[in-house]
Amino acid sequence: MSAVITATGLSKHYKQTAALDNVSFSIEPGRIVGLIGPNGAGKTTALKAILGLTDFTGKLDVLGYDPRQQRDKLMGEVCFIADVAVLPRWIRVREAVDFVAHVHPRFDRAKCDAFLARTKLQPNQRVRQMSKGMIVQLHLALVMAIDARLLILDEPTLGLDILYRKQFYQNLLEDYFDENKTIIVTTHQVEEVEHILTDLMFIRDGRIVLDADMEAVGERFIEVLVNADQATAARQLKPIDEHQVFGKSIFLFDGVPKEQLQALGETRRPSISDLFVATMKGTYA
Amino acid sequence: MNATFWNNLYWLVKREFWEHRGGFFWAPVITGGIFLLLNLMGIITAEVLGASHGIHIGANGGLRHVIEQMDAGDMSRVGFALDIAMYSAMGLLIVVLGFVVFFYCLGALYDDRRDRSILFWKSLPISDASTVLSKVISATVLAPVIAVIVGVIAGVLQLLMVVVTLSFHGLNVWQLLGYAHPFRVLTNLVGYIPLYVLWALPAVGWLMLCSAWARSKPFLWAVALPVATGLLVTWFGIMGLFNQSPLWFWHNIVQRALFSVFPGTGSMFGLNAEGLARHSGNNFDDMGLGLMNLSNTYQLLGSPALWIGVLAGIALLAGATWFRRWRDEA
Numbered sequence: 001m002s003a004v005i006t007a008t009g010l011s012k013h014y015k016q017t018a019a020l021d022n023v024s025f026s027i028e029p030g031r032i033v034g035l036i037g038p039n040g041a042g043k044t045t046a047l048k049a050i051l052g053l054t055d056f057t058g059k060l061d062v063l064g065y066d067p068r069q070q071r072d073k074l075m076g077e078v079c080f081i082a083d084v085a086v087l088p089r090w091i092r093v094r095e096a097v098d099f100v101a102h103v104h105p106r107f108d109r110a111k112c113d114a115f116l117a118r119t120k121l122q123p124n125q126r127v128r129q130m131s132k133g134m135i136v137q138l139h140l141a142l143v144m145a146i147d148a149r150l151l152i153l154d155e156p157t158l159g160l161d162i163l164y165r166k167q168f169y170q171n172l173l174e175d176y177f178d179e180n181k182t183i184i185v186t187t188h189q190v191e192e193v194e195h196i197l198t199d200l201m202f203i204r205d206g207r208i209v210l211d212a213d214m215e216a217v218g219e220r221f222i223e224v225l226v227n228a229d230q231a232t233a234a235r236q237l238k239p240i241d242e243h244q245v246f247g248k249s250i251f252l253f254d255g256v257p258k259e260q261l262q263a264l265g266e267t268r269r270p271s272i273s274d275l276f277v278a279t280m281k282g283t284y285a
Numbered sequence: 286m287n288a289t290f291w292n293n294l295y296w297l298v299k300r301e302f303w304e305h306r307g308g309f310f311w312a313p314v315i316t317g318g319i320f321l322l323l324n325l326m327g328i329i330t331a332e333v334l335g336a337s338h339g340i341h342i343g344a345n346g347g348l349r350h351v352i353e354q355m356d357a358g359d360m361s362r363v364g365f366a367l368d369i370a371m372y373s374a375m376g377l378l379i380v381v382l383g384f385v386v387f388f389y390c391l392g393a394l395y396d397d398r399r400d401r402s403i404l405f406w407k408s409l410p411i412s413d414a415s416t417v418l419s420k421v422i423s424a425t426v427l428a429p430v431i432a433v434i435v436g437v438i439a440g441v442l443q444l445l446m447v448v449v450t451l452s453f454h455g456l457n458v459w460q461l462l463g464y465a466h467p468f469r470v471l472t473n474l475v476g477y478i479p480l481y482v483l484w485a486l487p488a489v490g491w492l493m494l495c496s497a498w499a500r501s502k503p504f505l506w507a508v509a510l511p512v513a514t515g516l517l518v519t520w521f522g523i524m525g526l527f528n529q530s531p532l533w534f535w536h537n538i539v540q541r542a543l544f545s546v547f548p549g550t551g552s553m554f555g556l557n558a559e560g561l562a563r564h565s566g567n568n569f570d571d572m573g574l575g576l577m578n579l580s581n582t583y584q585l586l587g588s589p590a591l592w593i594g595v596l597a598g599i600a601l602l603a604g605a606t607w608f609r610r611w612r613d614e615a
Contacts, residue, residue, distance in 0.1 A: 053407065054613050071610075076410035088304070088402035095303050102296045103409055105289075139405075 004029050004150055004182045005050060009058035012045050012206075019045035020056065021206035027199070029149070030179040031213075034193050035186045036272070037203035038280055043186045044082075046203065047154050050184075051080060063149055076105060079143045080152035087127045087135055094123040100142050112145035115175070133164035140168065144176045151176070153185040157192070165192055172196075190273045200272065202279055209279060223270040224251050224261045234264050241278035252278050293411055297419030298427060305423070308385040313432045316381045317439035320374055324443060328450050367465035370447045371440035375474060378439070382432040383547030386424050386485070388504075390492035390546065393420040394609055395503045413609040417493065417602060424489055425482040429548065433474045441467060476579045481548050484585065487594040488545035490601025497608035511539040541594055 003026040012020040019042045027033055037043050048054040052067030052074060060067060065074040087096065093116065101109045119137045127135055136156065143151065157165040173196055177183060187193055200217055202210035212220065226234045226249045235242070237260070239251035252270055253261060261267050270278075302309055394417070397403040406416070444465055452458045495507040515538070517523075519531040544550055585591050 048613075051407075053404075055611060072410055072412040074410075075408060078408075080404075080408050082404045082408075083401070086401050086404040088397065088405065089400060090304050092303075095300075099296055099300055100409065103293050103411055105410070 003027060003061075004031075004063060006061045007049075007058070008060075010046070010049060010056055010060055011058050012042075012049065012054065012056040018042075018206040020049065022058070023203075023206070023208055025201065025208055025211055027182060027184065029182050031198045032177065032183045032185065032193075032196055033199040033201060034190070034197040034272070035184055035201045035203060036190060036276060037186075041203045042206040043203055044154060045206075047080070047082075047152055047184070047186065051075075051078065051152065077148055078150045078152065079146050079148040080154065081136075081139050081143055081156045082152075082154040083156075083158055087139055089126070089128040091127050092123070093121050093125050093138060096127075096138065096142060100146075104146055106147040108145045108147065112141050115141040115144060115171075132159050133161065136160060136164060136168060140171060144171065149181060151181065151183045153183065153187075155187055156185065157187065157189060165189070169193065169196060190276060191271070194272045197272075202276065204280055217275070218269045219258075220255055221270050221275055222253050222256065222258055222261050222267050223274065224253065224265050224267050225249075226251055226265040230264050237261075241274070241281070290415065293415050294419055294422070297411065297415060298422055301419060301423035302427060305389060308389055309423070309428050309431055312381055312385055313378050313435040316378055317374060317435045320377050321439055321442055321446070324446060328446060332450070332453070363461070364464035364466060367444055367447065367461070368470055370443050371437075371465070371467060371470045374439035374443050375433075375436035378432050378436045379548045382428060383544075386428055386489075386546040387492065387543075389428070390420075390424050390489050391496050391503050391507060393424070394493055394497035394605060395499060398612070414606050417497075417606045417609055420493065421486075421489055421602060424546070425485050426478065429478050429481055433478065436474065437471055440470065473579055473582075477548070477582055480582055480585060483591060483595050484550070485546045485548075486598030487541045487601065488543060488598075490598035490605065491542040492546070493605040494601045494608070497605040497612065508543065511542045515539045537590065541590075541597075545594065 005027040008024050010020050010023040035043050045054065049056045049060060050062055050067060052071035062074060063077050067074055097112055101107050121134060121138055157168055169192060185193055197214055199213045200210060201208055228247060231249045234251045237253060237256050240254050241252040243250055252274060258267060397406060448458050448461045451461055492507055495503045499506045515535050518534045
């Protein structure tokens with residue numbers, strides 16, 4: 001199958017800073033891609049370019065459309081949830097469902113109603129009367145009822161309590177995702193998406209610094225728990241990160257063969273957050 | 286222009302009504318209600334005072350005249366007074382409508398950018414042109430139609446109030462109603478709406494352009510830009526280059542950009558004084574209400590000012606659509 005998104009030489013400048021600096025990548029269907037980077041790294045700009053919300057230079061193909069020229073058609077097959085605050089505060093649950101049902105050709109009302117029935121949302125309730133978690137539930141109900149090929153989530157769980165956050169990703173996986181759909185998610189709460197991602201993209205200062213599927217990440221990056229007497233030997237293998245826990249050192253290696261590392265101590269797969277911190281070292285310095 | 290287009294447009298306009306039910310519906314209803322209440326109180330006061338003094342005093346000026354004219358047997362003037370009673374309800378509503386439309390246009394493409402709900406609307410497969418068009422329709426058709434419906438209902442109630450009051454003075458209700466022209470009033474008001482769309486277009490365009498363009502405070506930009514330009518033009522006497530007085534600029538640019546959304550302004554400053562004099566004539570009947578007759582209001586269609594305004598309005602709306610599409614908030 002052909003790629004859902006193909007970007008070649010994508011650039012976007014805001015005054016002096018480069019939000020995207022000659023970025024190229026491609027995303028295959030049926031993947032859940034985590035786009036992860038520090039604040040101001042260009043994540044949102046990349047998503048906006050994909051959604052045709054901002055101008056850019058370079059080539060970008062999303063589902064066969066050019067987002068700059070064919071945005072209206074593109075939005076028939078793409079959904080997105082950006083942050084939690086974007087549903088208009090005056091709208092009622094009933095009105096929101098009615099409106100989307102009538103303007104979106106791929107909307108399945110029964111599915112939406114079924115999802116809403118599992119929440120505490122009332123048809124006459126206005127968004128301004130809802131908690132943040134409830135707003136996301138409504139937005140998710142609307143989005144999950146749309147049979148879109150690409151779903152883009154920009155910090156979807158920002159400001160939610162842990163119950164809502166867990167439920168959000170659970171719903172997404174159980175009731176929405178399948179091999180024909182693709183999800184791109186940006187978040188700072190990396191631990192929560194760690195287990196659902198199939199692909200990982202790190203972005204820093206407008207450049208993609210890591211673009212790999214999770215299996216490749218597991219093979220390439222290895223964390224080793226090293227006793228103090230072995231530490232010097234470990235340092236000679238040029239770890240990308242080192243920190244101390246209970247008198248032992250934890251080293252993170254990039255591309256060093258596993259057999260070699262097992263000699264030094266207990267090896268394990270690093271968490272995405274550790275990998276992220278190591279990769280982004282010095283970002284704000 | 287396929288079925289999807291019209292379907293989307295219908296739902297977009299419906300959405301505007303949901304969002305602005307207060308301005309589009311409740312504002313005219315409450316205004317009409319207050320108008321009727323004040324008139325009722327006026328009539329009651331007058332009747333009570335009149336009864337205690339043993340003399341006839343009209344409720345709101347017109348009544349006494351009507352009775353005098355009845356005595357004088359001049360029936361056309363009775364009909365005139367009754368029609369005035371109907372129009373008077375609309376007069377207040379028109380002012381309210383002007384303010385509602387003015388501020389609606391200023392917020393139309395700005396409010397959802399401010400609260401970021403624009404990201405939700407933009408996640409739906411609807412073109413920005415449809416969105417802008419739906420807002421223009423809401424401002425120039427939906428809001429006036431609701432105002433006219435409310436105005437006609439209030440006008441009929443007002444008419445009944447006057448007639449019933451007169452009937453206490455021994456006049457026949459049905460005979461009186463026969464003198465009024467409710468359907469002519471209705472036709473004049475409804476028929477005025479298409480003209481209003483055309484006349485209001487430059488102001489709607491300008492306000493929506495500011496609404497789509499301003500990063501903050503669209504009201505300030507919308508008012509300050511034309512006024513500042515007007516002051517500069519006046520100060521440096523630029524209009525002298527075209528053998529026009531600076532007033533021309535204030536009259537045709539500043540006024541049109543800001544106040545064309547107020548219904549009736551087309552009749553007021555669309556026609557020049559000479560034209561007005563010709564239309565009003567000497568006939569008493571024509572003096573007030575002749576202006577409301579469609580044949581007179583539609584004289585405006587012959588003025589270049591109207592059509593240049595329409596073109597300017599369309600250009601401004603195209604600009605608003607462009608900003609709606611590409612304005613980047615980041």
